[in-house]
Amino acid sequence: MNNNLIPLDHLPVGSFGIVKKLTAEGTARRRMLDLGLIDDTTVESLRKSPVGDPIAYEIRGAVIALRSEEASKILVEIIHS
Amino acid sequence: MGLTKQSTGTSARKEMFEVELASPNDIVIALAGNPNTGKSTVFNSLTGLNQHTGNWPGKTVSNAQGRFTHKNKKYLLVDLPGTYSLLANSVEEQVARDFICFGNPHATVVVTDATCLERNLNLVLQIMEITNKVVVCVNLMDEAKRKNTNIDLENLSNLLGVPVVGTSARSGKGLVELKDMVERVAYGELKTTPLKINYDKIVEKAIQEVEPYIQDLVGNQIDSKWAALRLIDGDNMLLESMNDYLDVNLSQNDLLQKKLNTARIELETENISIENLRDRIVSNIVKTAEKIDKEVVSLKNKSHNQTDRKIDRVLTSKLFGIPSMIALLGLIFWITIEGANVPSAMLAQGLFWIEGQLTVFFLWFGTPMWIHDMLVLGVYRTLAWVVAVMLPPMAIFFPLFTLLEDVGYLPRVAFNLDHYFKKACAHGKQALTMCMGFGCNAAGIIACRIIESPRERLIATITNNFVPCNGRFPTLIALASIFIASAAGAFSSFAATLSVLAAIVLGVIITFFISGLLSKTILKGLPSSFTLELPPYRKPQVGRIILRSIFDRTLFVLGRAVVVAAPAGLVIWAMANITISDASLLTYCAQFLDPFARSLGLDGYIMMAFILGLPANEIVIPILIMSYMSKGFMLELDSLTEMRQLFLDNGWTWLTAVCMMLFSLNHWPCGTTLWTIRKETQSWKWTWVSFLVPTATGIVVCFIVAQGVRLFGLV
Structure with a gap:
């Protein structure tokens, strides 16, 4: 397994990650796929809500807020710029 | 041409979808699109105050219908629920899909957001799998212009194989062209050749296993290739809808179940589980959308969303948000x-x-x-x-x-x-x-x-x-x-x-x-x-x-x-x-x-x-x-x-x-x-x-x- 993978909710605000694996199953997984979260999709962590959860991400040109429960099931590789 | 099939379906359609036709010659148009694309603005601009809101039979999904007349022909516009996909993950998606699939609209208009085209193309591609009679309406062209985003509509139309019309529904721009195009597609004057998704070889082979039999069962009433793939994917909602609307009993059809099983086993020997199949299907659609988006959309500057982000930094900040x-x-x-x-x-x-x-x-x-x-x-x-x-x-x-x-x-x-x-x-x-x-x-x-x-x-x-x-x-x-x-x-x-x-x-x-x-x-x-879209701010x-x-x-x-x-x-x-x-x-x-x-x-x-x-x-x-x-x-x-x-x-x-x-x-x-x-x-x-x-x-x-x-x- 690739050790560089982190859950999406751990991606620091302002940085980019590349989706490598979804660990969700069933409907939750389908919803993620519908958002365009397939392998190799670039995602930017935009900002946290006042309490820190959910977090807003830019996914394929749209701004989507995800709770940590969902985001933790999306494993990304952080892009170091 | 093209109206005979629909005419026979009229009474059934009226009954099952509570479509309120003024006369049997009314042209029925379905209006689909993602939420937040200005779909309701398009609907309101086309129909004025001439509309009626209700629920879909037995479901708490709102259903607005409205009329308009164009060149002395009467149209009935049915506003479908706003969805991101038609893979039936929710009642809204099922309702939208069933209407496009079994309601036999003469044409389906898909409203898309010019500022976020890639995400919207997903739905366009899925709808084109079900029906050929599609007109794509790229709305919010004014917002896209404000954000320095340019969209090559002609190229988009060539790539998709269906007519594309750019509109700014809030100021009424492009609506006449849209109506013209709807007329031509509804009457079959304009032949469309929608781009069909090419799936992986293994998936296509599995589809082949089932498709001919579905064709035998229901003929041309629905796209048999699309239905075959949905059924292999285990879409029971579609199975039930086919039973309801096409007057067949597929749940008890052993031969169909057998063929579906063969297809699934075939996939599994290639290491593709059902879950995995869905991934592949969606990936193919998303990648196609991505490819098209890259070819037709050009951003003049990368920082087109900076204003929105600045506003959000205040309105959702830790300090000032609440x-x-x-x-x-x-x-x-x-x-x-x-x-x-x-x-x-x-x-x-x-x-x-x-x-x-x-x-x-x-x-x-x-x-x-x-x-x-x-x-x-x-x-x-x-x-x-x-x-x-x-x-x-x-x-x-x-x-x-x-x-x-x-x-x-x-x-x-x-x-x-x-x-x-x-x-x-x-x-x-x-x-x-x-x-x-x-x-x-x-x-x-x-x-x-x-x-x-x-x-x-x-x-x-x-x-x-x-x-x-x-x-x-x-x-x-x-x-x-x-x-x-x-x-x-x-x-x-x-x-x-x-x-x-x-x-x-x-x-x-x-x-x-x-x-x-x-x-x-x-x-x-x-x-x-919980997935919540935070749409771009718009001028009210x-x-x-x-x-x-x-x-x-x-x-x-x-x-x-x-x-x-x-x-x-x-x-x-x-x-x-x-x-x-x-x-x-x-x-x-x-x-x-x-x-x-x-x-x-x-x-x-x-x-x-x-x-x-x-x-x-x-x-x-x-x-x-x-x-x-x-x-x-x-x-x-x-x-x-x-x-x-x-x-x-x-x-x-x-x-x-x-x-x-x-x-x-x-x-x-x-x-x-x-x-x-x-x-x-x-x-x-x-x-x-x-x-x-x-x-x-x-x-x-x-x-x-x-x-x-x-x-x-x-x-």
Whole structure:
């Protein structure tokens, strides 16, 4: 397994990650796929809500807020710029 | 050409989808699209006010239909629910898909957002798998231009193989071209060759296993390749829909099941599980969308979303997020309360003048007095009260609120508050339905449709009544002004405002508490997945907002209120006027309720006023005044001082005022709201639960407060 993978909710605000694996199953997984979260999709962590959860991400040109429960099931590789 | 198939399907379509055709020659057009693409603006611009809203049969998915005429031909436009996908992960998606698939529209218009085309192409590609007769409408071209995004529409049309029209529906640009194109596709003058997704070889081979048999079973009624893949993917919703609409029985068809199994085994030998198959299907669609997007969209500068991000950095920040939200909502309440006073008084004056004229008419006609009293002082006066008190605040509140909605602020409220709802195992979008509840709980209940999970939708429905609506604000404000403010002396108006705000905050806290309680008891469950789109901010169309919010919301809610209030006026009048040995029926009931009501810090008349106020909360205080003065009809007292004296004469203390405010906040929903709950949930059981939960809460809260205060000898 690739050790560089982190859950999406751990991606620091302002940085980019590349989706490598979804660990969700069933409907939750389908919803993620519908958002365009397939392998190799670039995602930017935009900002946290006042309490820190959910977090807003830019996914394929749209701004989507995800709770940590969902985001933790999306494993990304952080892009170091 | 091309109309024969549809003509035979007309009657079936009419029955199953409740499509309201004026004549069999009407051209039926389906309108599909993602949420937040301005789809409803396109719908409204095309149909004007010539529309009709209802529910899809058996489902609480709203269904708007409208008509328009173009070049002397009549069109019926059916607005499908806004969805991101058609893979049937929700009822909305199923409804949209079933209509495109089995409703045989002559053409389907897919509205897309020019500022976010890639995400929208996903749905376009999925719809093109089902039907050839597609027109793509790239809307919000003006917004895209503002953001320096250029879209090559001609190239897009070439790549997709269907006509593409660019529009800015809010300013009406491009709509004529859109109608022209719809006509050409509907009449088959323009042949479309939609781009079909190419799946991996293994997947295509599995499709081949099943497709010919489906073709045999249902012929050309639906796209057999698409249906084959959906069925292999285990889409049982589609299977059921095919049974329902195509008059076949596929569930019991062993040969089909056998072929599906063969296809699945074939996939599994290639290491593709069902879950994996769905990944591949979606990946193919998403990658195609990505490729097309890259070819047709060019950004002149990368920082096109910077303004939005800057605004969000303030409105959803740790420091200002929640305070700015409270300030904004507070401002709306203040404008509503302040602004409604004068028109309310004028309306009351006007309506009571009409009442005088009615009396003159009845006298001239020689109607018996009791009939006059019953109809004019009973029915008409109740109606006049409801209209005078409800209409102005709604006419101010709804447009203001729709403005926030139109700009794109409301999803940010849900974003800010979601954490608290998650703790209560509820949905962040419940915050939006609560906001609507401040205007009117019935409107709040309808807004609950935006919550996908049925469990969370029910929680939002049952707890909506804990936010005070426009009908209860006057009660809260009046009681706060006359009892709490008078005790505070110099700071009177400040104290009154604060106590009303405290009531609202208490309502929100109770909402969280009861939502959590429901999640742990009768509506057990974990929070569903939460994905919330935060759409770009948009310039609001003020004129359009006022028009739409008045027609869609204000008059709609008022209409329902009037239907409930009229018969109720009759009952109240009868109870106050039928006397048995010198006391009215109302008095008997009040005396019966008195011991119970007193334990809650109220009295029998107050309890009776709440019960008779079921049709609309704004008539609670008028009924109370009416019963205290033992008059047979409602009236308005000239000043709050007189009202205070009347209440004091009837044994009120500050505790009575506090308990009445608490009970006003926590008691059964009004008749209109209950009726709406029944319609939305399609269930008497949940209507009863929605009745009992806030009532029980009110009884418990008032009992604790009243007994506590008395125990400590504070009154």
